[in-house]
Amino acid sequence: MPITQVPYFAFRDFPAGINQQVEEAVLRAFRSQQYILGEEVETFENEFAAYVQAGRAIGVGNGYDALVVALKAAGIGAGDEVIVPANTFIATVNAVVQVGAIPVLAEPDRYTCNLTAAEAAVLVTPRTKAIIPVHLYGQACEMAGFLELSAKHNLTIIEDFAQAQGASYQGRPVGSFGRISATSFYPTKNLGALGDGGAVVTSDPALTDYVRMYHNYGQQQKYHNQIVGINSRLDTVQAAALRVKLQHLDALNSERQRLAQVYLTRLQGIDDLVLPVTAPDCTHVYHIFNIRTKQRDALQQYLSTQGIQTAIHYPVPVHLQEAYTFLGYKKGNFPVAEELAETSLSLPLFPGMTEAEQEAVITCIHTFFERHG
Structure with a gap:
């Protein structure tokens, strides 16, 4: 048996004192009695834009809304084709459908699990209007x-960096490459709120103006509506918490990377176990530490009996989801995505994870393969 029960994810006071800082920030926001928009939200938007090295950030209600708003702002609509990876969280594809566009699925790279330009290039048609590279797992x-x-x-690049706040390519932060990009502040994200939240980032002034109107009922001034908009605003309390966590994001990511390096070192060379691979010029902030093995289900079950929680991202690829049978894809169309779905297992990794917890995970994985190798 392991030394202790190991959660897949837990909220810990890491770095020490961050919980108190968040509580104090939330209390200040509460006492301000400015619960919707206001100075706290605007300040966070400016700080996050500076961190991502984008011109503007606009807070929205959640990461899904961020994708929808980004697509709408970019003018993507009925009949347009948008290339998306076949192995991504369903929200990416749902957002494309919501604006009336057609998702065109592409195989991921079998090593990094990310969409590549080479795979996207063969799918470009005269109807293609955008590509959504998803910075998957944190890479x-x-x-x-x-x-x-x-x-x-003449395609619009819309980055989905919900899993990769703080990651970079050639020294430049993700989220800053696309004409417009979207992210999520779901609580377990690397930059997580205390509930739902998200942001759209762009350096295009015209898109900034559109998003600011669209996410707030289509108005610049209250009761004066230029366009038909929606209500999707980042709460003031969430902005207050995110401002604190943003100050610590690099430290939080560094701890994720340290923990990942322990796994990468200690789990090398075990049977058919495939460990994460980071591409050249890319950084990985390990929102998810994804391993692969043909014995995935048996390994997950064994770890569970030992008190170790794991997760699977994602057990059913998009093209095999019941909701997407209308796209006409069949089993075998995306063998790499299907293999990832059948073999991937996400190990516990979160800031504040103890040495004893990680040692328990490593020991149990070694034990499993010694018995089943």
Whole structure:
């Protein structure tokens, strides 16, 4: 048995004192009695934009809304084709459908699990209007090829960096490459709120103006509506908490990377176990530490009996989801995505994870393969 029960994810006071700082910030926001928009939200938006090295950030209600708003702002609509990876969280594809566009699925790279420009290039048609590179698991996509593809075919790049706040490509933060980009502040994200939240970032002034109107009922001034908009605003309390966590994001990511390096060192060379691979010029902030093995289900079950929680990202690829049968894809169309779905297992990794907890995970994995190798 392991030394202790190991959660897949837990909220810990890391770095020490961050919980108190968040509580104090939330209390200040509460006492301000400015619960919707206001100075706290605007300040966070400015700080986050500076961190991402984008011109503007606009807080919205959640990461899904951020994707929808980004697509709408970019003018993506009925009949337009948008290239998306076949192995991503369903929200990416749902957002494309919500604006009336057609998701065109692409195989991921079998090593990094990310979409590549080479895979996207063969899917470009006269109807293609955008590509959504998803910085999956916390690793930056290789963006140079996407930018070249965008220039060649006049395509809009919309980054989905919900899992990768703080990651970079060639020294430049993800979220700053696309004409417009979207992220999520779901509580377990690397930059997580105390509930739902998200942001759209862009350096295009026209898109900034559109998003600011669209996410707030289509108005610049109250009761004066220029466009038909929606209500999707980042709460003041969430902005207050995020401002504190943003100050610590690099430290939080560094701890994730340290923990990941322990796994990468200690789990090398075990049977058919495939460990994460980071592409050249990319950084990985390990929102998810994803391993792969043909014995995934048995390994997960064994770890569970030992008190170790794990997760699977994602057990059913998009093209095999019941909701997407209308796209006409079949089993076998995306063998890499299907293999990832059948073999991937996400190990516990979170800031504040103890040495004893990680040692328990490593020991149990070694034990499993010694018995089943």
